[in-house]
Amino acid sequence: MxxxxxxxxxxxxxxxxxxxxxxxxxxxxxxxxxxxxxxxEPLDINPTAVLTEGTSRLYGLHNFVSRLPKIQQDIITEETTEERDVREQRRESIKQSFLYGWNGYKTYALGADELKPLSNRSSNPFGGLGATLVDSIGTMLIMELDIDELLPLIENIKVKPDEQMSVFETTIRYVGGLLSAFELSNHPKKHILLDKAEEIGLALLPAFETAFGLPHYHFNLLR
Structure with a gap:
């Protein structure tokens, strides 16, 4: 064959x-x-060229040219009285929507990860360190809301030694949320935010000590 x-x-x-x-x-x-x-053939592009007004090209490495349309909103330098009224009305509506959700969490589940809106009960799927509390601080700072009463709660957060924690959620929501709030805040006691981010980050470090350098999906300090 x-x-x-x-x-x-x-x-x-x-x-x-x-x-x-x-x-x-x-x-x-x-x-x-x-x-x-x-x-x-390399494109004949000057990488140091300054984009002129109305140009949609974005110059990157190796003469790469992106022709994606611009999606960013232009910053309004001048606005009429009506435009200002509409903008402020929209801003206030967004703030009131946030406060509606925040007040529900504050009333029924303050300090817990989440509020179950139908039963008004708390839930702790992210280690029980107050995920919604930490998430909300940055938003409150952007909305120019007072965070005085929240800082003592942040200071009292303790990593629970026998609680299953999501490494991903803990990194982006707790550590990332606290660092973002620290950068946004000018509160005299804002060091609490940075100190707590460091504390949680150090507690999470053993999750990265794996054979391949990839962190565990879930992590428990006692296991």
Whole structure:
């Protein structure tokens, strides 16, 4: 039997799924090799050029040009009285919506991670350190709301030694939330925010001591 027929027999015996996988891999290798050795002519762009008004191009590394449309809202330098009234009305509406949710949490679940709105009961899926409390501080600072009564609560947060914690949520919500609030605040006692972020971060460090350097998904200080 010739080698050609042997290869054909082997291929026909393979499941269809493996044939598709082999085809995709072969195509990917060919495409990658083509792109790798294909000579590319650099665009004639001055990387230090300043974008003129109305230009939608964004210059990046290696003369890359992005032609994505601009989505950022232009900063209003001048506005009419009506425009100012509309803006302030919208700002106040957003603030009142936040306060409605915050007052519910404050009344029924202050210090807990979350409030269950239908039962008005607290829930602690993120280690019980007060996720909503920490999340809200940065928002309150942006809205120019008082955080005096919250700082003692932040200072009293204690990492529970036998509580299952999500490494991801703890990093972005607790550590990130406290650091963001610290940067936004000019309160004389804002050091409480930084100190608590450091405390939680240090407690979380053992979660990163793994064989491959990837942190655990869930972490318990006693396990």
């Amino acid at each position: 010739s080698k050609k027929k042997m290869v054909k027999n082997v291929l026909t015996k393979l499941p269809h799924r493996w044939r598709y996988i082999g085809l995709v891999l072969t195509g990917s290798i060919i495409l990658y090799t083509t792109c790798l050795f294909l000579p590319m």
